[in-house]
Protein backbone atom coordinates (compact mmCIF):
# COMPACT_ATOMS: atom_id res chain seq x y z
CA UNK A 1 0.00 0.00 0.00
CA UNK A 2 1.41 3.42 -0.92
CA UNK A 3 1.88 6.16 1.67
CA UNK A 4 -0.99 8.11 0.02
CA UNK A 5 -3.40 5.22 0.51
CA UNK A 6 -2.25 4.53 4.07
CA UNK A 7 -3.32 6.76 6.92
CA UNK A 8 -0.98 5.03 9.38
CA UNK A 9 2.18 3.21 8.45
CA UNK A 10 4.41 1.38 10.90
CA UNK A 11 7.92 0.70 9.66
CA UNK A 12 9.87 -1.74 11.84
CA UNK A 13 8.40 0.04 14.83
CA UNK A 14 9.66 -1.10 18.22
CA UNK A 15 8.83 0.35 21.62
CA UNK A 16 10.52 -0.61 24.86
CA UNK A 17 9.67 0.63 28.33
CA UNK A 18 12.92 -0.06 30.14
CA UNK A 19 13.47 -3.79 29.66
CA UNK A 20 9.83 -4.39 28.70
CA UNK A 21 9.29 -4.90 24.98
CA UNK A 22 5.78 -3.53 24.36
CA UNK A 23 5.84 -3.36 20.54
CA UNK A 24 8.22 -5.50 18.56
CA UNK A 25 9.25 -4.69 15.00
CA UNK A 26 5.77 -3.94 13.68
CA UNK A 27 5.46 -3.12 9.99
CA UNK A 28 2.14 -2.56 8.27
CA UNK A 29 -0.31 0.00 6.96
CA UNK A 30 -3.82 0.95 7.91
CA UNK A 31 -5.84 2.11 4.89
CA UNK A 32 -7.68 5.41 4.62
CA UNK A 33 -11.43 5.51 4.97
CA UNK A 34 -12.12 2.49 7.10
CA UNK A 35 -12.98 1.41 10.60
CA UNK A 36 -10.14 -0.71 11.93
CA UNK A 37 -10.37 -2.82 15.07
CA UNK A 38 -7.15 -3.34 16.99
CA UNK A 39 -7.65 -6.55 18.89
CA UNK A 40 -5.52 -8.79 21.06
CA UNK A 41 -5.14 -10.16 24.58
CA UNK A 42 -4.35 -7.99 27.61
CA UNK A 43 -0.92 -6.43 27.48
CA UNK A 44 -0.39 -7.28 23.81
CA UNK A 45 0.55 -3.70 22.85
CA UNK A 46 -2.69 -2.18 21.52
CA UNK A 47 -2.55 1.02 23.62
CA UNK A 48 1.14 1.42 22.89
CA UNK A 49 0.52 1.26 19.13
CA UNK A 50 -2.26 3.86 19.39
CA UNK A 51 -0.08 6.18 21.49
CA UNK A 52 2.75 5.79 18.96
CA UNK A 53 0.36 6.78 16.14
CA UNK A 54 -0.88 9.79 18.15
CA UNK A 55 2.71 10.86 18.80
CA UNK A 56 2.25 10.64 22.57
CA UNK A 57 5.26 8.35 22.83
CA UNK A 58 8.20 7.83 20.49
CA UNK A 59 9.37 4.54 19.07
CA UNK A 60 12.60 3.13 20.47
CA UNK A 61 13.47 2.23 16.89
CA UNK A 62 11.71 2.28 13.53
CA UNK A 63 9.23 4.86 12.31
CA UNK A 64 5.54 5.71 12.38
CA UNK A 65 3.94 7.67 9.55
CA UNK A 66 0.55 9.38 9.75
CA UNK A 67 -0.98 10.85 6.61
CA UNK A 68 2.39 10.66 4.89
CA UNK A 69 4.38 12.45 7.62
CA UNK A 70 6.79 10.90 10.09
CA UNK A 71 5.41 11.25 13.61
CA UNK A 72 7.91 13.20 15.71
CA UNK A 73 5.87 14.30 18.69
CA UNK A 74 2.31 14.83 19.83
CA UNK A 75 0.01 15.49 16.88
CA UNK A 76 -2.34 18.36 17.72
CA UNK A 77 -4.11 18.55 14.38
CA UNK A 78 -5.23 15.82 12.04
CA UNK A 79 -5.60 13.21 14.77
CA UNK A 80 -8.29 12.92 17.41
CA UNK A 81 -7.34 10.59 20.27
CA UNK A 82 -9.54 9.00 22.92
CA UNK A 83 -7.31 7.71 25.75
CA UNK A 84 -8.31 4.87 28.07
CA UNK A 85 -7.71 7.15 31.07
CA UNK A 86 -9.76 9.95 32.65
CA UNK A 87 -8.68 12.74 30.38
CA UNK A 88 -11.34 15.42 30.96
CA UNK A 89 -11.02 18.40 33.31
CA UNK A 90 -13.07 17.48 36.41
CA UNK A 91 -13.79 21.10 37.37
CA UNK A 92 -15.63 21.87 34.10
CA UNK A 93 -19.27 21.23 33.39
CA UNK A 94 -20.22 19.24 30.29
CA UNK A 95 -21.02 22.52 28.49
CA UNK A 96 -17.70 24.07 29.54
CA UNK A 97 -15.88 20.98 28.29
CA UNK A 98 -17.47 21.42 24.87
CA UNK A 99 -16.70 25.16 24.93
CA UNK A 100 -13.07 24.36 25.79
CA UNK A 101 -12.86 21.96 22.83
CA UNK A 102 -14.26 24.60 20.46
CA UNK A 103 -11.46 26.95 21.61
CA UNK A 104 -8.72 24.32 21.67
CA UNK A 105 -9.42 22.53 18.39
CA UNK A 106 -10.10 24.52 15.21
CA UNK A 107 -11.44 21.29 13.66
CA UNK A 108 -14.10 20.83 16.39
CA UNK A 109 -17.63 20.63 14.95
CA UNK A 110 -19.96 22.16 17.56
CA UNK A 111 -23.15 21.14 15.74
CA UNK A 112 -22.01 17.54 15.64
CA UNK A 113 -21.16 17.68 19.36
CA UNK A 114 -24.59 19.10 20.23
CA UNK A 115 -26.35 16.39 18.22
CA UNK A 116 -24.30 13.67 19.90
CA UNK A 117 -24.93 15.17 23.35
CA UNK A 118 -28.65 15.13 22.73
CA UNK A 119 -28.54 11.55 21.48
CA UNK A 120 -26.44 10.49 24.48
CA UNK A 121 -28.61 12.41 26.96
CA UNK A 122 -25.78 14.54 28.32
CA UNK A 123 -26.88 17.77 29.98
CA UNK A 124 -24.77 20.91 29.68
CA UNK A 125 -24.86 21.87 33.35
CA UNK A 126 -23.61 18.60 34.80
CA UNK A 127 -20.18 18.79 36.40
CA UNK A 128 -17.63 16.39 34.90
CA UNK A 129 -16.51 15.24 38.37
CA UNK A 130 -20.13 14.27 39.16
CA UNK A 131 -20.71 12.22 36.01
CA UNK A 132 -21.31 8.49 36.31
CA UNK A 133 -18.71 6.24 34.65
CA UNK A 134 -21.06 5.68 31.71
CA UNK A 135 -21.83 9.37 31.21
CA UNK A 136 -18.12 10.19 31.49
CA UNK A 137 -17.35 7.67 28.74
CA UNK A 138 -20.11 9.17 26.59
CA UNK A 139 -18.63 12.65 26.97
CA UNK A 140 -15.20 11.33 25.98
CA UNK A 141 -16.78 9.88 22.82
CA UNK A 142 -18.45 13.21 21.99
CA UNK A 143 -15.20 15.12 22.49
CA UNK A 144 -13.26 12.69 20.30
CA UNK A 145 -15.75 12.13 17.50
CA UNK A 146 -16.75 15.78 17.09
CA UNK A 147 -13.37 16.64 15.66
CA UNK A 148 -13.15 16.70 11.87
CA UNK A 149 -9.85 14.90 11.59
CA UNK A 150 -8.71 12.36 8.99
CA UNK A 151 -7.68 10.00 11.79
CA UNK A 152 -9.63 9.09 14.93
CA UNK A 153 -7.85 6.84 17.44
CA UNK A 154 -9.87 5.35 20.28
CA UNK A 155 -8.40 3.25 23.08
CA UNK A 156 -11.11 1.01 24.57
CA UNK A 157 -14.01 3.35 23.71
CA UNK A 158 -16.56 0.89 25.11
CA UNK A 159 -15.07 0.77 28.59
CA UNK A 160 -17.38 2.24 31.22
CA UNK A 161 -20.46 1.96 29.00
CA UNK A 162 -23.38 -0.17 30.08
CA UNK A 163 -23.24 -3.50 28.15
CA UNK A 164 -26.97 -3.11 27.39
CA UNK A 165 -26.45 0.05 25.35
CA UNK A 166 -22.81 0.24 24.29
CA UNK A 167 -23.20 -1.54 20.97
CA UNK A 168 -26.03 0.74 19.86
CA UNK A 169 -24.15 3.81 21.14
CA UNK A 170 -21.00 2.98 19.24
CA UNK A 171 -22.95 2.07 16.09
CA UNK A 172 -24.81 5.39 16.16
CA UNK A 173 -21.68 7.41 16.86
CA UNK A 174 -19.69 5.72 14.11
CA UNK A 175 -22.43 6.97 11.77
CA UNK A 176 -21.20 10.50 12.57
CA UNK A 177 -17.86 9.55 11.03
CA UNK A 178 -17.48 10.22 7.32
CA UNK A 179 -15.62 7.15 6.07
CA UNK A 180 -15.14 8.82 2.68
CA UNK A 181 -12.19 10.61 4.26
CA UNK A 182 -11.97 9.62 7.92
CA UNK A 183 -10.36 6.51 9.40
CA UNK A 184 -11.22 5.20 12.83
CA UNK A 185 -8.86 2.86 14.67
CA UNK A 186 -10.21 1.48 17.91
CA UNK A 187 -8.79 -0.99 20.37
CA UNK A 188 -11.10 -3.33 22.19
CA UNK A 189 -11.53 -6.56 24.08
CA UNK A 190 -15.19 -6.70 23.04
CA UNK A 191 -14.43 -8.22 19.66
CA UNK A 192 -17.78 -9.93 19.12
CA UNK A 193 -19.73 -6.78 19.98
CA UNK A 194 -18.00 -4.52 17.52
CA UNK A 195 -17.48 -7.03 14.70
CA UNK A 196 -20.40 -5.65 12.63
CA UNK A 197 -18.92 -2.13 12.74
CA UNK A 198 -15.45 -3.01 11.47
CA UNK A 199 -14.04 -2.99 7.94
CA UNK A 200 -10.56 -4.19 8.89
CA UNK A 201 -9.06 -5.91 11.86
CA UNK A 202 -5.49 -6.00 13.15
CA UNK A 203 -4.48 -8.66 15.64
CA UNK A 204 -1.68 -7.84 18.07
CA UNK A 205 -0.06 -10.53 20.17
CA UNK A 206 2.97 -9.99 22.41
CA UNK A 207 3.79 -6.73 20.68
CA UNK A 208 3.69 -8.21 17.19
CA UNK A 209 1.21 -7.74 14.36
CA UNK A 210 -0.03 -11.30 13.82
CA UNK A 211 -2.80 -10.66 11.35
CA UNK A 212 -4.41 -7.91 9.30
CA UNK A 213 -7.36 -8.43 7.01
CA UNK A 214 -10.79 -7.18 6.07
CA UNK A 215 -13.59 -8.58 8.16
CA UNK A 216 -15.29 -9.74 4.94
CA UNK A 217 -12.20 -11.76 3.96
CA UNK A 218 -11.96 -13.36 7.38
CA UNK A 219 -15.59 -14.44 7.14
CA UNK A 220 -15.33 -15.60 3.52
CA UNK A 221 -11.89 -17.24 3.48
CA UNK A 222 -11.76 -18.59 6.98
CA UNK A 223 -15.51 -19.06 7.30
CA UNK A 224 -15.29 -17.92 10.88
CA UNK A 225 -16.07 -15.10 13.31
CA UNK A 226 -13.42 -12.61 14.40
CA UNK A 227 -13.20 -14.19 17.83
CA UNK A 228 -12.43 -17.63 16.36
CA UNK A 229 -9.94 -16.10 13.89
CA UNK A 230 -8.20 -14.28 16.74
CA UNK A 231 -8.12 -17.34 18.99
CA UNK A 232 -6.68 -19.52 16.18
CA UNK A 233 -3.88 -17.02 15.43
CA UNK A 234 -3.01 -16.55 19.10
CA UNK A 235 -2.90 -20.32 19.57
CA UNK A 236 -0.71 -20.67 16.46
CA UNK A 237 1.69 -18.03 17.84
CA UNK A 238 1.88 -19.82 21.19
CA UNK A 239 2.58 -23.19 19.53
CA UNK A 240 5.26 -21.61 17.34
CA UNK A 241 6.90 -20.09 20.42
CA UNK A 242 6.70 -23.44 22.21
CA UNK A 243 8.35 -25.31 19.32
CA UNK A 244 10.99 -22.55 18.88
CA UNK A 245 11.94 -22.73 22.54
CA UNK A 246 12.58 -26.52 22.46
CA UNK A 247 14.61 -26.51 19.23
CA UNK A 248 18.37 -26.21 19.59
Ligand SMILES: Nc1ncnc2c1ncn2[C@@H]1O[C@H](COP(=O)(O)OP(=O)(O)OP(=O)(O)O)[C@@H](O)[C@H]1O
Nearest residue numbers: 017020021022040041042043044045046047048049
Ligand atom coordinates in the same frame (compact mmCIF):
# COMPACT_ATOMS: atom_id res chain seq x y z
N1 LIG B 1 4.63 3.17 30.58
C1 LIG B 1 4.91 1.87 30.65
N2 LIG B 1 5.94 1.43 31.40
C2 LIG B 1 6.26 0.11 31.47
N3 LIG B 1 5.58 -0.85 30.80
C3 LIG B 1 4.55 -0.47 30.04
C4 LIG B 1 4.15 0.90 29.93
N4 LIG B 1 3.08 0.96 29.09
C5 LIG B 1 2.84 -0.30 28.70
N5 LIG B 1 3.71 -1.15 29.27
C6 LIG B 1 3.77 -2.61 29.06
O1 LIG B 1 3.79 -2.85 27.67
C7 LIG B 1 2.98 -3.97 27.34
C8 LIG B 1 1.91 -3.54 26.36
O2 LIG B 1 1.00 -2.69 27.04
P1 LIG B 1 -0.27 -2.04 26.34
O3 LIG B 1 -0.93 -1.19 27.37
O4 LIG B 1 0.12 -1.43 25.08
O5 LIG B 1 -1.16 -3.35 26.04
P2 LIG B 1 -2.71 -3.46 25.69
O6 LIG B 1 -2.82 -4.48 24.62
O7 LIG B 1 -3.29 -2.13 25.41
O8 LIG B 1 -3.28 -4.03 27.05
P3 LIG B 1 -4.76 -4.00 27.64
O9 LIG B 1 -5.62 -4.74 26.67
O10 LIG B 1 -4.63 -4.74 28.95
O11 LIG B 1 -5.16 -2.57 27.83
C9 LIG B 1 2.42 -4.50 28.66
O12 LIG B 1 3.24 -5.55 29.11
C10 LIG B 1 2.53 -3.31 29.59
O13 LIG B 1 2.69 -3.72 30.92
